[in-house]
Structure formats: structure tokens, C-alpha cells
Amino acid sequence: MKKDLQILHDKDRCVSCNECIIVCPQSGEDKTNPVIVAAQHKGEPPEINCIDNCIQCMTCWDFCRAQAITFVNHHLVQRLVVNEEALRKVSKII
Ligand code: SF4
Numbered sequence: 001m002k003k004d005l006q007i008l009h010d011k012d013r014c015v016s017c018n019e020c021i022i023v024c025p026q027s028g029e030d031k032t033n034p035v036i037v038a039a040q041h042k043g044e045p046p047e048i049n050c051i052d053n054c055i056q057c058m059t060c061w062d063f064c065r066a067q068a069i070t071f072v073n074h075h076l077v078q079r080l081v082v083n084e085e086a087l088r089k090v091s092k093i094i
């Protein structure tokens with residue numbers, strides 16, 4: 001199932017808020033091979049860097065204010081319960 005997943009990131013819609021990085025349980029400076037990484041230059045859109053580490057929780061999609069994230073084959077994606085670490089991150093921005 002995982003090999004069918006694609007995350008499309010529309011950089012024209014993206015407002016470079018980096019909230020997808022904050023809420024993603026598989027991203028952040030403390031992660032090895034994070035899925036989403038911030039751009040080197042402030043104000044530029046982040047990159048989807050390591051989709052293999054994506055757990056398909058779709059939290060980034062939930063929180064993207066610009067609707068810049070789209071999942072291909074999302075009908076195949078089983079939503080997972082977001083873990084405690086992700087909930088702590090989310091609580092900082094809502
Ligand atoms: S689906 Fe979940 S693990 Fe994958 S990039 Fe989005 S927030 Fe991160």
C-alpha cells in the first residue's frame with residue numbers, strides 16, 4: 001500500500017508557514033530523514049524529502065491552511081491515531 005502513496009505539494013499555493021513540519025510526527029530537526037524539511041531560505045516552501053518515512057497520518061493535510069498538500073491514492077491510506085508527540089506539537093499552533 002505504501003508504495004502507492006504520493007504527496008503532491010503545490011508550491012504555488014503554499015504560503016511557506018512550515019506548519020506541516022510542526023504537526024508532522026515524522027518531521028522536525030530531531031528526526032532522522034524527516035519527511036518534510038524546511039527550505040534553506042526563509043520564506044520559501046518546504047520540501048517533501050523522505051516519503052518513505054511517512055506514516056500516512058494526513059495531519060499535514062489537515063493543518064495546511066493553503067490546501068497545498070494533496071495525497072494521491074489517499075483512498076488507500078488508513079488513517080492512524082496521531083501520537084502524543086504530534087498532539088503536543090499541534091497544541092502549540094491551535
Ligand atoms: S501524512 Fe503524516 S507523516 Fe506523512 S508527511 Fe503528513 S503529517 Fe507527516
Ligand code: SF4
Nearest residue numbers: 014015017018020064
Ligand atoms: S502547511 Fe501548507 S502552506 Fe504551510 S508550509 Fe506546509 S504546505 Fe505550505
